[in-house]
């Protein structure tokens with residue numbers, strides 16, 4: 001939002017605040033550059049009204065959470081099928097010029113991501129029949145991408161899908177791994193829980209890089225192509241946990257939790273297509289983004305409050 005307003009855009013936000021926070025845009029609302037409608041896009045008439053007079057739709061609303069949520073909840077993410085379908089159809093009917101969609105690394109086949117010893121970089125073309133997406137959440141993201149491509153071909157809607165890979169940064173919530181680890185260090189958890197055996201590999205991607213990639217997609221892609229927005233850093237969960245402990249100055253025994261969800265054990269993007277089509281490259285190495293995120297977290301949170309909600313947040317939205 002801040003980045004769009006900086007570019008001079010007039011922005012209408014529709015959010016039901018089921019996981020978003022109004023406080024994140026309070027200043028922009030006060031400045032009059034953003035208008036806000038608090039409503040569920042799935043309710044009759046909301047999406048239709050939201051589309052009136054809009055040139056570009058950035059569709060990020062979703063029933064979504066971190067790994068605990070995606071693995072343990074199927075009904076909530078299934079509602080994204082309906083939500084995305086409605087948003088895209090109303091965009092076509094309203095004559096919106098372009099839809100930019102927040103897709104996910106969860107569209108990639110689970111079967112490719114099972115071997116931590118393999119140096120694997122997921123390429124956009126790996127998403128092909130027979131599909132094997134990650135839980136109902138991933139299937140809904142995949143269906144949305146395919147819908148946008150069909151609408152481009154058959155209705156002329158300009159569209160782009162951005163496959164975000166495990167985003168982290170300020171304003172993140174504890175249901176995502178990096179923020180959960182930071183929260184554990186913040187409250188001094190000892191033993192310090194790490195889900196799985198810690199060898200799972202991820203390419204955590206800093207929120208500012210995600211924002212710049214999403215705006216570039218709006219500028220450069222029209223035909224519904226899906227691009228990976230992710231770094232190519234291969235980071236094991238255990239190494240991320242150790243870095244969090246190091247930066248926080250905490251010493252703690254690590255306790256592995258094989259009983260908790262891990263998701264695919266080897267998920268890292270190839271980002272060559274985003275570079276080629278839009279000149280995008282992530283600018284924030286994990287160590288740098290992690291420090292910034294920890295600085296934000298430690299400066300803004302209260303220990304008692306975090307202690308009270310952390311366990312429940314790990315598997316909720």
Ligand SMILES: NC(=O)c1ccc[n+]([C@@H]2O[C@H](COP(=O)([O-])OP(=O)(O)OC[C@H]3O[C@@H](n4cnc5c(N)ncnc54)[C@H](O)[C@@H]3O)[C@@H](O)[C@H]2O)c1
Pocket residue numbers: 014015016017018019020021039040041042059060061062063064083102103104105163164165166167168176
């Ligand atoms: N965070 C990640 O690591 C990640 C990775 C891949 C994809 N994504 C996708 O990026 C998008 C943004 O993710 P996020 O991490 O900022 O999540 P988020 O939960 O903070 O953002 C989703 C927003 O949509 C709102 N919302 C949900 N359902 C709604 C509805 N029916 N009507 C109106 N508003 C609704 C929520 O209140 C929230 O503000 C989502 O589509 C998510 O699936 C995120």
